[in-house]
Amino acid sequence: xxxxxxxxxxxxxxxxKLVQKLALATALFVVAYGVVPxxxxxxxxxxxxxxxxxxxxxxxxxxxxxxxxxxxxxxxxAFMAVGAFGAYNFNLRVEGLPLAVTMILAGISAAGFxxxxxxxxxxxxxxxxxxxxxxxxxxxxxxxxxxxxxxxDNPSGVISAPHLAVAGLSLDSATxxxxxxxxxxxxxxxxxxRLVNSATGRNFIAVRDNETAARVIGVPVLRxxxxxxxxSSFIIGIAGVLWAFTYLRTVEPAGFNLDxxxxxxxxxxxxxLASIRGAFLGAAFIVVLxxxxxxxxxxxxxxxxxxxxxxxxxxxxxxxxxxxxxxxxPSGLSALFDRLKRRIGSRSS
Amino acid sequence: MTFFSHLRKAAxxxxxxxxxxxxxxxxxxxxxxxxxxxxYAAGGTGFFGGFIDYLNLINIRDGGVNGVKxxxxxxxxxxxxxxxxxxxxxxxxxxxxxxxxxxSVGIAYAMIDRITDDKVPLITINHGRTDTTxxxxxxxxxxxxxxxxSETSGIVNYIASKEGGLDKLKGKNIVVLYHxxxxxxxxxxxxxxLSQKYGFELSQIEVPHPGNEQQAQWLTIRREHPDYVVxxxxxxxxxxALKTAQKTGFPADHIIGNVWSNSEEDVIPAGDxxxxxxxxxxxxxxxxxxxxxxxVKTVYGDxxxxxxxxxxxGSVYHNLGIVNGILNVEAVRIAQAKFGNRTLTGDExxxxxxxxxxxxxxxxxxxxxxxxxxxxxxxxxxxxxGYVTFQQWDGKKWNVVSDWIAPDWKLLRPIIxxxxxxxxxxxxxxxxxxxxxxxxxxN
Numbered sequence: 001x002x003x004x005x006x007x008x009x010x011x012x013x014x015x016x017k018l019v020q021k022l023a024l025a026t027a028l029f030v031v032a033y034g035v036v037p038x039x040x041x042x043x044x045x046x047x048x049x050x051x052x053x054x055x056x057x058x059x060x061x062x063x064x065x066x067x068x069x070x071x072x073x074x075x076x077x078a079f080m081a082v083g084a085f086g087a088y089n090f091n092l093r094v095e096g097l098p099l100a101v102t103m104i105l106a107g108i109s110a111a112g113f114x115x116x117x118x119x120x121x122x123x124x125x126x127x128x129x130x131x132x133x134x135x136x137x138x139x140x141x142x143x144x145x146x147x148x149x150x151x152x153d154n155p156s157g158v159i160s161a162p163h164l165a166v167a168g169l170s171l172d173s174a175t176x177x178x179x180x181x182x183x184x185x186x187x188x189x190x191x192x193x194r195l196v197n198s199a200t201g202r203n204f205i206a207v208r209d210n211e212t213a214a215r216v217i218g219v220p221v222l223r224x225x226x227x228x229x230x231x232s233s234f235i236i237g238i239a240g241v242l243w244a245f246t247y248l249r250t251v252e253p254a255g256f257n258l259d260x261x262x263x264x265x266x267x268x269x270x271x272x273l274a275s276i277r278g279a280f281l282g283a284a285f286i287v288v289l290x291x292x293x294x295x296x297x298x299x300x301x302x303x304x305x306x307x308x309x310x311x312x313x314x315x316x317x318x319x320x321x322x323x324x325x326x327x328x329x330p331s332g333l334s335a336l337f338d339r340l341k342r343r344i345g346s347r348s349s
Numbered sequence: 350m351t352f353f354s355h356l357r358k359a360a361x362x363x364x365x366x367x368x369x370x371x372x373x374x375x376x377x378x379x380x381x382x383x384x385x386x387x388x389y390a391a392g393g394t395g396f397f398g399g400f401i402d403y404l405n406l407i408n409i410r411d412g413g414v415n416g417v418k419x420x421x422x423x424x425x426x427x428x429x430x431x432x433x434x435x436x437x438x439x440x441x442x443x444x445x446x447x448x449x450x451x452x453s454v455g456i457a458y459a460m461i462d463r464i465t466d467d468k469v470p471l472i473t474i475n476h477g478r479t480d481t482t483x484x485x486x487x488x489x490x491x492x493x494x495x496x497x498x499s500e501t502s503g504i505v506n507y508i509a510s511k512e513g514g515l516d517k518l519k520g521k522n523i524v525v526l527y528h529x530x531x532x533x534x535x536x537x538x539x540x541x542x543l544s545q546k547y548g549f550e551l552s553q554i555e556v557p558h559p560g561n562e563q564q565a566q567w568l569t570i571r572r573e574h575p576d577y578v579v580x581x582x583x584x585x586x587x588x589x590a591l592k593t594a595q596k597t598g599f600p601a602d603h604i605i606g607n608v609w610s611n612s613e614e615d616v617i618p619a620g621d622x623x624x625x626x627x628x629x630x631x632x633x634x635x636x637x638x639x640x641x642x643x644x645v646k647t648v649y650g651d652x653x654x655x656x657x658x659x660x661x662x663g664s665v666y667h668n669l670g671i672v673n674g675i676l677n678v679e680a681v682r683i684a685q686a687k688f689g690n691r692t693l694t695g696d697e698x699x700x701x702x703x704x705x706x707x708x709x710x711x712x713x714x715x716x717x718x719x720x721x722x723x724x725x726x727x728x729x730x731x732x733x734x735g736y737v738t739f740q741q742w743d744g745k746k747w748n749v750v751s752d753w754i755a756p757d758w759k760l761l762r763p764i765i766x767x768x769x770x771x772x773x774x775x776x777x778x779x780x781x782x783x784x785x786x787x788x789x790x791x792n
Contacts, residue, residue, distance in 0.1 A: 308384075
């Protein structure tokens with residue numbers, strides 16, 4: 001009886017939340033598929049949205065591994081490279097392979113790779129694991145440079161993106177590539193969201209919070225860790241495909257260097273660990289803020305200093321902002337966002 | 350509220366300022382993806398400095414090209430592909446774009462599809478993707494003066510001349526030390542081909558970007574005991590190579606630098622280790638050329654010089670920027686003669702580049718005699734048969750030690766066509782004819 005009453009009392013609140021969530025999702029859809037393709041400028045799509053989407057997806061992938069499962073990895077850009085070069089080769093070698101299949105196969109290659117380089121996680125933790133994932137970074141770059149086959153024997157080792165089409169519809173225009181990118185990101189993010197709210201997702205968190213305790217209560221730690229590596233690498237691999245095919249449209253192995261891995265790691269730290277929203281907020285911060293600063297700097301002082309001085313001072317400002325942010329909110333932008341929402345909520349009520 | 354009203358006032362004021370500067374007379378615009386910070390800043394500041402100095406000279410001395418003023422703005426790329434693409438997207442909305450000059454192979458690669466869609470020329474002077482020489486497949490890309498294969502051929506021919514003829518190369522041992530980037534790797538197949546053709550032994554060793562640690566590579570070289578080392582470096586890799594060579598006991602006068610290892614910035618930091626080092630160039634260094642003198646007098650005299658350090662005037666990169674300026678401006682001038690003295694479209698400037706023929710007499714008239722030799726671009730040859738020369742560092746300055754040498758274009762052309770045709774097939778590009786090249790988009 002008491003339980004029933006409690007349920008009845010809670011029901012209206014849940015409905016309101018559901019409606020709110022539905023409205024938010026609808027708004028997101030309208031913006032992503034209506035407003036952006038119709039009104040966004042070429043610059044916004046090519047220079048901001050495409051890198052933002054690819055990096056967000058990579059951050060979602062890494063967040064699954066590092067944020068949820070607690071396994072620190074510095075191999076993200078290697079997995080991106082495997083995805084990008086995998087997709088290029090599947091597309092090149094198999095005639096008439098649909099784009100979606102190419103991307104999934106590329107993701108699976110990256111996942112296989114992730115599992116192999118995830119094996120040390122069974123014995124190593126924390127920084128030691130991070131250092132061992134560095135091996136992935138160096139190995140992939142070495143292999144892609146060493147064996148010309150991967151880049152179809154292009155002398156300079158640069159691959160260029162193939163013609164993109166889904167069901168005969170060309171996606172080569174900026175809008176087409178954007179739509180491909182945003183759809184991929186949405187689908188994979190939805191899947192990840194389902195995953196972290198499932199039993200497997202709770203296993204991830206259990207392994208992160210206390211491995212011994214997780215083992216005691218019957219979580220298959222071994223399998224969970226490898227699964228985290230596999231799924232995370234799959235997603236990062238597809239992010240690599242987006243980076244190569246929709247954003248840059250040409251890729252060299254050196255483009256996937258350690259800097260990129262660090263960039264993705266910083267995205268999830270700044271955005272908020274174990275938060276899907278954090279991956280997007282962090283990516284927006286890392287992609288958009290430097291551009292904003294450089295535009296602002298050029299606008300305010302463009303005539304006074306040359307672009308080199310401006311670039312240097314912009315880095316100083318960016319560094320300072322990151323430090324201030326992390327002092328003010330060590331749990332990242334996502335937590336900051338929640339705090340802001342609560343404050344607005346309490347004010348309006 | 351007051352904050353927002355302030356903000357609105359500021360926004361309106363900004364809009365006015367922007368609107369006021371947006372009104373222009375006839376102008377031809379050069380978007381510059383420059384790099385003034387990062388490991389390659391020496392190349393970037395020198396090259397873009399020279400380029401801007403020449404554009405300034407044309408504006409101040411001549412009032413523009415036939416009355417059309419030259420305009421430009423810069424975006425910092427740090428030689429990084431992502432930043433280069435961002436700057437491209439940012440600057441491409443400016444009206445009257447003449448040509449892009451990114452001075453980075455990586456950025457140029459990422460731009461090929463984009464500029465082909467936009468129908469605006471992409472200039473990769475002395476570098477770039479070799480097969481873009483074939484204008485039949487790459488209508489908008491111009492590796493002017495010297496593509497990487499011609500450079501390779503020029504270097505091998507020079508080594509042969511030092512040894513007493515191409516037949517003397519047989520059995521010689523040459524090591525190529527290359528920068529681990531698309532630029533560095535571009536010549537791997539052509540060195541291999543020339544090694545088979547002339548029968549010299551060859552090993553090619555990579556130095557990972559940026560190249561400030563080369564102990565292992567030079568120990569390998571020491572074991573190999575080569576007759577010559579070709580240094581295909583870039584930025585900080587070059588002085589480190591020269592210093593490490595000295596440490597491992599390899600003589601500097603048997604190291605031949607390529608066209609991106611030939612500047613003062615490459616040898617001065619190496620100090621004594623660079624004495625005797627020889628490098629290829631398409632444009633001589635020094636201030637004695639009339640056009641450089643005019644820049645010193647008119648542009649720097651006016652306080653509008655771009656180089657902060659005036660001792661770099663006439664350096665290799667600065668002079669390359671000036672030559673690049675000459676080629677860009679002359680392409681605009683040639684296109685104006687056909688299409689009228691007004692702001693041209695990118696496609697019209699492309700036509701200008703495809704008719705960019707400067708014989709030694711015209712080069713002298715431009716005040717650049719001995720600065721560079723000549724150029725002869727056509728619709729299907731986008732390199733333009735540039736000549737090379739070799740200069741040796743004596744510890745203080747570069748001295749020219751050879752005549753103008755012609756690379757073996759006949760040998761290279763079939764290889765280039767094979768590669769470009771394969772690219773056309775992969776991308777489904779229709780091979781252009783002379784008639785296609787004359788169809789120009791003018792709106």
